[in-house]
Amino acid sequence: MQMATISRWTLAYFSGALVALVSALALMALGLGYPSEGLMEPRTLVVVHLITIGWLSLLMLGALMQFLPVLVGRELVWPKLPPVILALILSGLALLLCGFLALDGWHNAPVEFLTLGGLLLLAGFCVAAVMLFATLLSARSLPLPAGFVALGLLSLLVAATLGETLASVLAGLVGGNFSVALVMHGVGLHAAFGLGGWLTLAAMGVSYRLVSMFLVAPERKGVLTRMAFWSATIALGGLAGVLMILIATNASWSLGLALTGLAAALAIGAYLADIAGLYRTRRRARLELHMAGAVAGMAMLGLGAGLLAWALWTGSQPVLAAAIHVLALGWLGGLGLVMLYKIVAFLTWLECFAPHMGRMITPRVQDLVCERRAAPFFILYFAAELAGATAIVFGSDVVFRIATALQLLGVMMLIHQYVRARRLADLPEAWMDHPKPRLILPATRQRSVA
């Protein structure tokens, strides 16, 4: 029987992701990027890509390398690729950020860094997508959550290709009417494929499985799940149509965008209703901290989608920025932080105690964390997110920076909790002397049970 194994590089992905998140929040708290500067200013682009590529994409790829095998019941195909992918993405991101700063005349750095960085990122994402697609295709049958992940991976490829084209335009390597049209209409598509198609759909797919597992609730296979999936597919198809019209005619296609928006709203509504059903049908009465925190993350998806609809209806740039902030840091980032709280403890338990089961009394996964200590920092994080988004809407730079500084404090304290879990620092006394694992790169034994 095939079994999922421990992904050795997942914690390295998470570590890189957290460094990027801390860096982005610190830059925003210092007043770099939006709203202190314009939405398309180079330093805003630095912060945005630190969050979307450095934090969210690394987090999602690390999680998929661990949980896609669980989702499809097959081992990760080509398990030696994760460090190569990580190196490509980190080096590509570093060059891309230097390229953005070069647009501002930073140390006379060449703007071609943009194209080179984008190329490395495209290569890293392509290799990751091929590896994860191959794992999906090796499964005998694909559950619906895996379908969300497949759509997400397709979107990643489109977002990365579009990003590389935009980078080439900004670097002056592509010109003409197409470049003007791409900057005018392509940036929104790039963001929609990245934040919506890639990150949101992949998060939906992974969360369906994880929420069901953690709540001990029956897996959802009903009308709402199918509606969420097919609406998301239609939304993605609509987005692809808009992109093709843009490439063919250098013009935007308003009707296509409207249809995409409607289908996306339907997908999000069905997904949230379905997840509410999972919580209602759970057999685990008491919610552990990560599952209570996930409710806040899901609520942020509803809020972010509502703000986005408002922004598109009114054409308000601050509301659009607030919507993106809530979707990126509230929904995806918030859900990521709460899931990390569980996943880090679970991976640490697997590494330290799983091999001893049946031979000694082992702790529960939950024994590796102290919820009472961590809970206030999750509350701080989500409250600061709401305050920050409100400050963006009302144009208060000072309040935004204070809220971001508080959000940064919350993240730093949560990272401290993750490190404590890795250090076995919160375990009951009986296991205090248990050998501690390496912080980032676990020394796991390879497992393959035929």
Add this chain to the structure above:
Amino acid sequence: MMPTPKMEIEADIRAALRSVIDPELGHNIIDLGMVYDVDVQDAGVVGVVMTTTARFCPASAFLQEAVAAAAGAVTGVTRVDVELTYDPPWTPDRMAPEIAVRF
């Protein structure tokens, strides 16, 4: 009815398996209803059929090994074959009533 040696070994194995705790749910695998069958054959050869609460969980192989180790340590057991199955899948209805009320 007097218990046969095979029945005694089975009882000892089930007692030993109570030391194996599901890491996520925090209860032993017997009370959680994860052990479907313990079959003691001649010469102490034992077959255990079990499941896990989540299909393809990364802890599955470790749980399988833990069952083999705990059952193998029982006096009279010479060999343990552990089969992992998801047919039928585990449901919370399989839990012992005293665990279910604390769940």
